[in-house]
């Protein structure tokens with residue numbers, strides 16, 4: 001399979017790096033990361049320990065011909081990614097492996113065949129040419145729009161062969177909501193507390209917040225036809241917290257680097273959709289507001 005990973009951040013680099021051992025893989029990323037990968041390869045440390053040599057480029061090759069495009073940019077960049085990748089819509093299959101709600105819809109609006117995906121891997125971007133695999137987690141992939149079950153089967157097989165434990169799911173929308181609520185619990189709390197994921201369920205105060213985020217999220221999802229059970233969602237949160245206990249969430253990493261976070265596509269999206277439905281969403285709204293404020297607070301720089 002020829003794979004193009006658009007967005008070689010922590011997640012894109014890990015997934016693309018592992019796939020490159022079995023598949024022709026091109027990573028599209030930032031200048032310094034691309035230069036380091038070209039010079040010394042991509043170093044993955046932690047739960048996975050190896051150096052791989054995927055092709056790395058700063059801009060899309062002039063005539064790319066991938067079978068699979070993995071979109072791994074931040075949620076706020078999905079619309080730009082869809083525009084940049086427009087020429088591949090007729091030939092390639094698209095897979096979003098992003099955080100937050102709405103990414104698959106944005107890609108599908110360009111006419112692409114889209115697979116939805118969620119992954120619970122805990123990965124830290126160490127610096128140019130290096131990512132740290134701090135916690136293992138499963139990946140769930142399924143057809144979202146215009147894509148067939150067989151497309152998802154091929155991609156799940158490629159992931160599993162490359163060491164990325166993956167599962168085919170029939171109802172990817174439910175998985176996307178479930179992951180969005182998991183992120184809504186873990187990401188803002190870890191970012192505000194400057195603590196690794198393992199801290200999220202270590203105090204009764206944070207545990208209460210997690211329960212409130214889940215209750216609100218489950219009610220909003222139900223109005224979109226996605227039936228989740230709050231206790232199952234809590235179990236998923238607990239298992240991701242445990243499996244990625246030492247990881248610093250992507251939102252914490254973003255704040256620490258003075259970068260914009262994905263809050264708008266996570267708690268922000270749940271709060272927005274809830275308000276539209278006339279549902280109370282005070283905890284998600286509060287967390288979204290606090291992270292938005294933390295993005296510009298002087299201490300984040």
Ligand code: KPL
Nearest residue numbers: 120121122186247249250
């Ligand atoms: O998705 C993640 C993130 O940090 O964005 C988890 C799974 C919570 C791992 O940290």
